[in-house]
Amino acid sequence: MIVRRFIVPVLAATLVVGACKKDPPPPPAPPMVDQDSLRAYQDSVRRAQEAEAERQRQADMERQREAERLRAMAAVRATLEEAIYFDYDESQLRADAQDLLRRKVDILRASPQVQLRIEGHADERGSTEYNLALGNRRAESVRQFLTGFGLSAARFNITSYGEERPQVRASNESAWARNRRAEFAITAGANAINSPN
Amino acid sequence: MRSGGTTRAALAALVVGVGLAGAVTPGAAQQRDSIPGVTLGLTYETATQPALALQPFTGRLGGAALAPQVEAIIGRDLRYSDRFTVMDSLPATLTGGGAGVDYRLWDGLGASWLVTGQVEGAGNEMVLVLELHNVVYSQIAERGRFFLPSPRSPDFRMAVHRVSDQIVEWATGDPGMAASRIAFSMLDSDGNKDIWLIDSDGENLSRVTDNNDISLSPTWHPSGEKIAYMTYVDGYQRIVERNLATGAQKELPSVRGGGYITPAYHPDGQTLAFSVSGGTRSGIFTYNIDRDCCLAQLSSGPGYDDLSPTFSPDGQWVAFNTNRFGSAVPQVMVMPAQGGSAQTLSPYSFGRGGYFSAPDWAPVGGLVAFHGAIRRGTYHILVADMKDGGRRLRQLTWEGNNEDPSWAPDGRHLVFVGERRWGFGLLVVDVVTGRTRTLLGSRQVNVPAWSPTLPASR
Known part of the structure; x- marks a missing residue:
């Protein structure tokens, strides 16, 4: 309908130009322009455009919310997996380690399906076998700390790699400090991690 | 031990520290802080040999x-x-x-x-x-x-x-040690460690295991036909026995929580002693792996570790490593093979500590070797004589770092891990003359275990 409005004068001009060439058919009656239906049509177009824009906006927000959720989840997961560090030949938990473990406790409470393997590690000093035991002792003291908050002991398994899997392969104090640690591997419920809030 | 034809004479007796050491029980240790007359020294026999x-x-x-x-x-x-x-x-x-x-x-x-x-x-x-x-x-x-x-x-x-x-x-009149091999753990370029073998004369380096993981602490069955060692199964420490000729493997069952580490055969060839570490009841256990029975606990934590057991040749005693006196002062102790009260063998003195680890009981001759921190941060091979309850320690290494000694079947040679300027390697020292040779140089090696005399293969 809208197209015909523009076509009408064009057709008329064509008729004038070609009039002398052959007998033209009689021109069709000019259409009647109905102002009400035109307005209704224009309104419906506008509404459709607005609805589409709104849908886009909602989708964008949804995408953003999902991205944020994933980011938050990754952060929660990273907190859960973040290593803690120990002093030389010690299995006692340092204050910074305890702070991090409390944040893990909050996450673990909100995520009851999650299970962890706690891996104790040692620096290269001391005997190979003694360090295997030291790693176990470190892992065990982490488990004790976590279960002390009422978390089920069945959710944690412990192991030790002694001095065998260093984070940094070097023989100096800063490497040793990085190697005296407990690592955390999620063994169950990796898709059911919930933020504590 | 007889050493044919040699006249026994003290070549050198370097007294490093009188009164540093003491073979005392934990209770006694709290009352006095040193035992006078205990020496840390070096006594080599004469260099004159036939x-x-x-x-x-x-x-x-x-x-x-x-x-x-x-x-x-x-x-x-x-x-x-x-x-x-x-x-x-x-x-x-x-x-x-x-x-x-x-x-x-x-x-x-x-x-x-x-x-x-x-x-x-x-x-x-x-x-x-x-x-x-x-x-x-x-x-x-x-x-x-x-x-x-x-x-x-x-x-x-x-x-x-x-x-x-x-x-x-x-x-x-004494046993030799030429017909023997040394099992040990060696690091590869992927960061994994497997069990390897090498002959006593440094020939025939060969790989035993090929796990994509860490394997440590090999120990020899008295027949020389099998070894047991620690490895990881699904990320957890387990003990595996392996027949060297057939490659057949058997895993020691893990009935208690914790890591199963540091196996050692009893001279009966059926019983394995090991440490269960980090679980609810940490300590030294024995298990009859032949008959699959008879789990027994010899010692227990909690709060400390007993590990690295080694039997006396008559099977009556176990020497082991413990940190029951404190986390930074591991000591070597001896207890009956059925468990019971333990005596310190390393020179622990209350409040002064010292770091002594990785004991191995000689198959003949009554010596127990281990390594210890003589000065802060450097480890040396030490030998205690059971005859005097370890009150006299001999130091066998003087340079670099030295760990994890293991006795040859002759009871006078030790293989150990030495760290030198050129790197790590397996070294062999003769405790009588002090002579040292390199068995395998410039490799990342760990926890060597010297076999008994190997029988002719059938």
Whole structure:
């Protein structure tokens, strides 16, 4: 309908130009322009455009919310997996380690399906076998700390790699400090991690 | 221990610290902080050793080509036994070149013993006819015929090593250690560690396990046919027994929570002692892996670890490592093989500590070796004599870092991990003379375990 409005004068001009060439058919009656239906049509177009824009906006927000959720989840997961560090030949938990473990406790409470393997590690000093035991002792003291908050002991398994899997392969104090640690591997419920809030 | 013909004399007695050490029980330790009269020192026996000469071996019926090779293996074994001044590879112009023995010639060269050998036969039927002569008395002391497999056989060198051990036993009355291997753990470029073997003379380096993981703490079955070691199963520490000939493996069942580490065979060949570490009841356990029964707990935490058990040769005692006096002061203790009250063997003194670890009980001779921090941060190989309850320690290494000693079947050689300027390696020290040689250099090696004397393969 809208197209015909523009076509009408064009057709008329064509008729004038070609009039002398052959007998033209009689021109069709000019259409009647109905102002009400035109307005209704224009309104419906506008509404459709607005609805589409709104849908886009909602989708964008949804995408953003999902991205944020994933980011938050990754952060929660990273907190859960973040290593803690120990002093030389010690299995006692340092204050910074305890702070991090409390944040893990909050996450673990909100995520009851999650299970962890706690891996104790040692620096290269001391005997190979003694360090295997030291790693176990470190892992065990982490488990004790976590279960002390009422978390089920069945959710944690412990192991030790002694001095065998260093984070940094070097023989100096800063490497040793990085190697005296407990690592955390999620063994169950990796898709059911919930933020504590 | 007899050491044939040598006069025992203290070559050097370096007293490092009188009163540093004390073999005391934990209770007594709290009341006094040192035991006077305990010394940490070095006592080597005389360097004078009988000269043993090898007359160039001869061959008959096709054995001639092999004779020099057999002679070379035996000559080196006898040198590595550290019991003789070995005279070998002598030119024929000096020895006369014949098969006959000119005792006056050997006496003139200063030899007390002379070994002559003849390799007979070819292919798969070879016999070494060997004689040990007492040059001083101008007579044959011992004679033996030894079957040798084909030189292409993997058992060829071991068969020759058994001959070397026989010569040592003839001449000294003591067991040798040539027919043996050392199992150890070695790091590869992927960060994994597997169990490897090497012969006592540094030949035949070979891989046993090929796990994409860490394997540690090999221990030898008394038959020499099996080893047990710690590895990871689904990320957890487990003990696996492996038959070296067939490759058949058996996992020790893990009925209690915790890591299963540091296995050691009882001399009965059925019982494995090990540590369960980090679980709810940490400590040393035994289990009969042959009959799959009889789990027993010898010692227990909580709050500390007992690990690295090692049995006395009569099976009555266990030496082990413990940190029950504190986390930074591990000590070596001895308890009955059924468990019970333990005595310190390393020189613990209350409040002063010290770091002593990785004990190994000698199969003969009553010595227990371990390593300890003499000065802060450097570790050395130490030997305690059970006869005096460890009150006298001998230090066997003086440079670099030294860890994880393990006894040879002769009870006088130790293999250990040495860290030197050139890197890490397996070193062998003779506790009598203090002589040290490199068994395997410049490799990332751990936790060596010396086998018993290996039997001929069937």
